[in-house]
Amino acid sequence: MTWLALPWFVLVTSGSATRMSAVVGAELIGLAVLGIPGGAVLRRLGAWRTMVLSDAIRAPLMLAIPALYWAGVDAFAPILVLAFLLGALAGPYFAAQKVIVPELLGEDEALVGRANALFQGATRMTMLLGPVLGGILIATVSAPWALVVDAGTYIVSAVLVLTLVPRPAPLPPTDEDVGARRGLRFLAREPLLRLWTPVFALGDTAWTPSSSACRYWSSPASTPTRGSPAGSWPRSASAPSPATRPRTSFCSSA
Amino acid sequence: MSGLKLVATCVLGQALPLWLLTIHPSAWLAAVALCLSGLANGIVNPPIHSQMTLRVPPQLRPSVMTVNVMIFGLAQPLGVFGVGPVLDAFGPQPVLVAFAAVQTLAMSLIAVSTLAVHRSAVAARGAQA
Numbered sequence: 001m002t003w004l005a006l007p008w009f010v011l012v013t014s015g016s017a018t019r020m021s022a023v024v025g026a027e028l029i030g031l032a033v034l035g036i037p038g039g040a041v042l043r044r045l046g047a048w049r050t051m052v053l054s055d056a057i058r059a060p061l062m063l064a065i066p067a068l069y070w071a072g073v074d075a076f077a078p079i080l081v082l083a084f085l086l087g088a089l090a091g092p093y094f095a096a097q098k099v100i101v102p103e104l105l106g107e108d109e110a111l112v113g114r115a116n117a118l119f120q121g122a123t124r125m126t127m128l129l130g131p132v133l134g135g136i137l138i139a140t141v142s143a144p145w146a147l148v149v150d151a152g153t154y155i156v157s158a159v160l161v162l163t164l165v166p167r168p169a170p171l172p173p174t175d176e177d178v179g180a181r182r183g184l185r186f187l188a189r190e191p192l193l194r195l196w197t198p199v200f201a202l203g204d205t206a207w208t209p210s211s212s213a214c215r216y217w218s219s220p221a222s223t224p225t226r227g228s229p230a231g232s233w234p235r236s237a238s239a240p241s242p243a244t245r246p247r248t249s250f251c252s253s254a
Numbered sequence: 255m256s257g258l259k260l261v262a263t264c265v266l267g268q269a270l271p272l273w274l275l276t277i278h279p280s281a282w283l284a285a286v287a288l289c290l291s292g293l294a295n296g297i298v299n300p301p302i303h304s305q306m307t308l309r310v311p312p313q314l315r316p317s318v319m320t321v322n323v324m325i326f327g328l329a330q331p332l333g334v335f336g337v338g339p340v341l342d343a344f345g346p347q348p349v350l351v352a353f354a355a356v357q358t359l360a361m362s363l364i365a366v367s368t369l370a371v372h373r374s375a376v377a378a379r380g381a382q383a
Contacts, residue, residue, distance in 0.1 A: 028327070028328065031324060031328065032324060035320055035327070039317040039321065040317075042316040042320060043316035090323075091324055095319035095322070099315045103312075109256075109257055109304055109308055112304045112307065112308060113300050116301075116303045119303075120299050120300055124296075171312055180317045180321060182314065183314055184317075184321060186310065186311075190310075192367065193306065195363065197325060199363050199364055201325050201329040202360050203357055204333075205329045205333040206352075207330060208331065210350060210353035212349070213349035214284060216346045
């Protein structure tokens, strides 16, 4: 829901697509800049506490955005900082989601695979329903209130983990170097992951332009020009004017 | 079937249907292509995530998983760079052809490398026995 509600909030309150993109960018920069230090936090706190704390901190951060709006503050700069922090906390949270599965279930591949199947199913469901719910909330109760609901979901998540997820035993302390550099070296040397990681990342990278292309040809502006065969691919000659051209940035998902 | 074997045999299933996107601009064809690709993705994703977690020693997992989240979190937005001018100049078909080609090449690489690792693991187990 955050990926829809936050950019949309910025767009409707500022009327600026540039500001909207900047907020999405700040979130990504937070993920990029504080991603690796986030690993140290995860190592120190453990997966369970990292998940609870990330959610507990992200709830008030998200709530602060509509609060600033309602207080009448020109809040673009603070929103950039808040978006940066939300992105920074997302890294350790999602990593903790992966780490906690074998901590709870052990190293049995079949069992972890079954758990991952359930986990993936649940995650995909929320990825499908979250933006829909966000869209309905924006349409019915306004974008600021959608962010309040989004903040509420972080609290619900923290409470669910606190009450329903057992707290795994902490890993025994080690004198070995287990920092980010060692992690990167491991990824570069492990026979399977050294190929999987960059190749799957490349595959993921290719999805965004493809969805932009799908949106492009599905837009009314890209219908074939007179004289071209019906249903043929629009070519550059029939490219829509800048005014009607759909934005190709992923930010336009809002 | 072991996780590695499942990935090696099914991972191309998420790339090949994407060539349907390149045939004709039809919403139905796109829906079928993405549905078939999504089904294959649903089969291979759990063993992929299991392997990406379990192959990392527990003490290293916090660092490696955080690096992974960062890489994959940034990979998708990176894809938008350059796509706008290409869409403006040539329309969507070259983008979708390139997309299907990249996916096919990438998933072929994954299939071949996974099969090689699976075979060497089986051989190592056989030698130990």
